[in-house]
Amino acid sequence: MIRTHSTFNNAELDYLRLLAREYPTEQSVATEMINLNAILNLPKATEHFMSDIHGEYEAFNHIMRSASGAIREKIDILFSDKLSEQECAALATLIYYPEEKLEELLSQVQDMDLFYNETLNELIEICHLVTSKYTRSKVRKALPPEYAYVIDELLNTDFTLHNKREYYRNIIRTIIDIGKAKDFIIALCDVIKRLIVDRLHIVGDIFDRGPRADIVMEALMQHHKVDIQWGNHDILWMGAAAGSPICIANVLLNSILYNNLHVIENGYGISLRSLALFANEYYHDVDVSSFATKTMNDKTLPKDLALSARMSKAISIILFKLTGQFVKRNPDFHMEERCHLDKIDYEKGTIVLANGKTYTLCDISLPTINPDDPYQLIKEEEKVIDEFVSSFKQSEKLQKHVRFLFQKGSIYKVYNGNLLTHGGIPMNEDATFKSFSFDGVTYKGRALMDYLEARAREGYFALEGSETRLKGQDFMWYLWCGKWSPLFARAKMTTFERHFIHDHETWKEEKDPYYEITKSEEDCMVILHEFGLDGPNCHIINGHVPIKSKDGESPIKGNGRLFIIDGGFCKAYQKTTGIAGYTLIYNSHYMRLSAHEPFDGKENAIHDNKDILSSTIVSEELDHRLKISEMDRGKKLKAEIEHLQKLLYAYRHGIIAENSAND
Ligand SMILES: O=P(O)(O)OC[C@H]1O[C@](O)(COP(=O)(O)O)[C@@H](O)[C@@H]1O
Numbered sequence: 080m081i082r083t084h085s086t087f088n089n090a091e092l093d094y095l096r097l098l099a100r101e102y103p104t105e106q107s108v109a110t111e112m113i114n115l116n117a118i119l120n121l122p123k124a125t126e127h128f129m130s131d132i133h134g135e136y137e138a139f140n141h142i143m144r145s146a147s148g149a150i151r152e153k154i155d156i157l158f159s160d161k162l163s164e165q166e167c168a169a170l171a172t173l174i175y176y177p178e179e180k181l182e183e184l185l186s187q188v189q190d191m192d193l194f195y196n197e198t199l200n201e202l203i204e205i206c207h208l209v210t211s212k213y214t215r216s217k218v219r220k221a222l223p224p225e226y227a228y229v230i231d232e233l234l235n236t237d238f239t240l241h242n243k244r245e246y247y248r249n250i251i252r253t254i255i256d257i258g259k260a261k262d263f264i265i266a267l268c269d270v271i272k273r274l275i276v277d278r279l280h281i282v283g284d285i286f287d288r289g290p291r292a293d294i295v296m297e298a299l300m301q302h303h304k305v306d307i308q309w310g311n312h313d314i315l316w317m318g319a320a321a322g323s324p325i326c327i328a329n330v331l332l333n334s335i336l337y338n339n340l341h342v343i344e345n346g347y348g349i350s351l352r353s354l355a356l357f358a359n360e361y362y363h364d365v366d367v368s369s370f371a372t373k374t375m376n377d378k379t380l381p382k383d384l385a386l387s388a389r390m391s392k393a394i395s396i397i398l399f400k401l402t403g404q405f406v407k408r409n410p411d412f413h414m415e416e417r418c419h420l421d422k423i424d425y426e427k428g429t430i431v432l433a434n435g436k437t438y439t440l441c442d443i444s445l446p447t448i449n450p451d452d453p454y455q456l457i458k459e460e461e462k463v464i465d466e467f468v469s470s471f472k473q474s475e476k477l478q479k480h481v482r483f484l485f486q487k488g489s490i491y492k493v494y495n496g497n498l499l500t501h502g503g504i505p506m507n508e509d510a511t512f513k514s515f516s517f518d519g520v521t522y523k524g525r526a527l528m529d530y531l532e533a534r535a536r537e538g539y540f541a542l543e544g545s546e547t548r549l550k551g552q553d554f555m556w557y558l559w560c561g562k563w564s565p566l567f568a569r570a571k572m573t574t575f576e577r578h579f580i581h582d583h584e585t586w587k588e589e590k591d592p593y594y595e596i597t598k599s600e601e602d603c604m605v606i607l608h609e610f611g612l613d614g615p616n617c618h619i620i621n622g623h624v625p626i627k628s629k630d631g632e633s634p635i636k637g638n639g640r641l642f643i644i645d646g647g648f649c650k651a652y653q654k655t656t657g658i659a660g661y662t663l664i665y666n667s668h669y670m671r672l673s674a675h676e677p678f679d680g681k682e683n684a685i686h687d688n689k690d691i692l693s694s695t696i697v698s699e700e701l702d703h704r705l706k707i708s709e710m711d712r713g714k715k716l717k718a719e720i721e722h723l724q725k726l727l728y729a730y731r732h733g734i735i736a737e738n739s740a741n742d
């Protein structure tokens with residue numbers, strides 16, 4: 080196209096001048112255009128999807144290190160006909176846990192030189208395979224600086240000129256001679272782990288139930304490229320960090336019920352002392368049997384258990400009071416039936432639920448409830464919760480983690496043709512998008528999801544003390560458990576019923592119509608279209624729902640259009656599901672859903688080379704090898720190339736002078 084000076088409007092010229100700072104000469108523009116065009120033709124990078132980690136940091140760590148079987152797959156490709164099964168497994172373990180495994184292996188080998196030679200050769204070959212689909216520059220950036228030069232050299236030597244083994248041997252000889260073989264092996268293992276997966280997607284629920292969500296968060300913060308779709312448990316913690324009393328009460332209850340106070344006390348440095356003192360004062364001599372903690376490690380003493388139950392009851396009652404206040408100030412959320420304390424007949428010890436039926440309460444010792452004003456906190460309860468608000472807001476580590484969740488996270492993500500979201504999209508039974516009105520405006524589908532996310536962000540970022548901030552925090556608790564919340568996607572959360580009513584019928588939490596609707600491929604496509612997606616390789620990816628694999632339930636819905644990849648890390652649920660859940664890998668060849676066996680602990684993983692056994696559930700082979708040009712990154716690169724093309728024109732036609740950035 081022939082351009083004239085007037086082809087560029089002022090805004091375009093301003094942008095080109097900015098770009099000219101980075102590419103100050105015609106040559107530098109041309110070089111970058113060649114580079115970007117080369118990248119477009121490379122294979123698509125590998126994506127790894129995980130969800131519902133629920134604080135199980137050891138299993139999470141192992142899945143991360145093994146990339147859900149992707150490393151083992153490369154080992155098998157290269158060595159299955161040269162090495163035994165046991166040797167392949169040991170090599171895989173070495174890559175996952177190099178420091179620990181090396182120590183063990185070195186204590187057993189007789190010929191150290193031979194061991195180093197063989198191991199380094201194998202690792203370099205794996206590295207070669209793993210890095211072959213990246214540009215040299217990208218690989219270089221991922222290398223540890225101290226070994227960058229030598230690894231780069233090993234990966235890019237032309238072996239038509241060199242004898243491979245001889246060449247390696249010489250380099251390795253030197254590395255051994257200067258006492259750096261161990262370090263070098265560790266560096267190579269880390270490079271393989273770093274490059275095997277380009278991007279990690281966490282489809283929600285990092286927090287609650289398992290032992291140390293804070294450790295998982297630290298690991299995620301170290302990751303080179305991660306995005307997070309907020310789960311209902313995550314948004315609850317984010318609301319707590321923002322200072323929402325109701326979110327804080329719920330976080331405390333979840334943690335106490337699972338007896339995993341380490342996250343709060345050791346992880347985030349938040350003291351539970353004031354709650355313990357309050358619980359001991361008000362609930363010492365009352366029935367707390369319905370509030371027993373769920374899990375018990377061997378070290379838990381009966382006196383700790385009694386205290387936990389008291390604390391759990393004390394915080395539950397605070398939560399139910401705050402729920403009543405929440406529902407009254409938020410009629411838009413339509414959660415009236417979650418108010419229980421005003422439906423209790425305190426003399427008879429019964430309650431009338433929304434279904435009109437009367438139930439006997441299994442616990443009627445409620446020392447802090449005034450039947451005439453049941454949602455009013457007593458002074459001591461107020462003091463306890465106020466103190467927690469300050470300590471949650473003051474926990475530096477919690478604030479750091481939550482800021483990261485806001486930066487890298489969102490309610491949904493559209494990426495490389497897939498729609499990722501933790502729960503579901505609010506829909507009517509007739510497969511239309513459900514409409515909601517907030518402040519007189521109606522939202523549905525994608526616009527609703529965007530709106531809910533924007534309100535949640537206000538809960539953390541709006542001005543301290545402002546109405547907007549407080550309302551935003553209410554949106555966060557709504558997202559945790561509200562009727563039609565896309566993160567929760569169930570009709571109601573029956574926390575009250577689970578503690579106060581024996582009849583398990585009342586405990587049921589009906590799933591949203593979304594789950595029935597998405598059994599149909601056609602309806603999955605309606606959802607995908609709403610998010611701008613179409614074509615054979617588009618999928619919806621959800622977490623949130625543990626799949627009862629042992630009862631024959633499948634994680635694949637909508638004729639393969641929807642994958643539910645609840646990672647099943649949560650130990651408490653493994654009895655029900657029969658497996659430890661699913662993870663997904665999407666590379667240039669296939670999209671592969673793997674089912675995992677429970678993780679047997681780091682020690683066994685290292686000493687017995689025990690991997691998390693994975694079986695492939697579905698592998699969608701792509702009809703051609705996907706290239707970057709076909710992916711989201713390709714679109715961005717093409718747009719960049721277009722801009723560079725314009726800059727080139729501007730240089731060539733004297734519209735912008737070379738090296739003129741500082742003029
Ligand atoms: O099984 P638990 O830990 O008692 O928790 C039950 C509660 O957790 C929930 O399942 C929410 O957690 P998930 O998002 O992990 O499903 C609620 O629906 C339910 O009331």
Ligand SMILES: [Mn+2]
Binds near residue numbers: 284312501566624
């Ligand atoms: Mn969930």
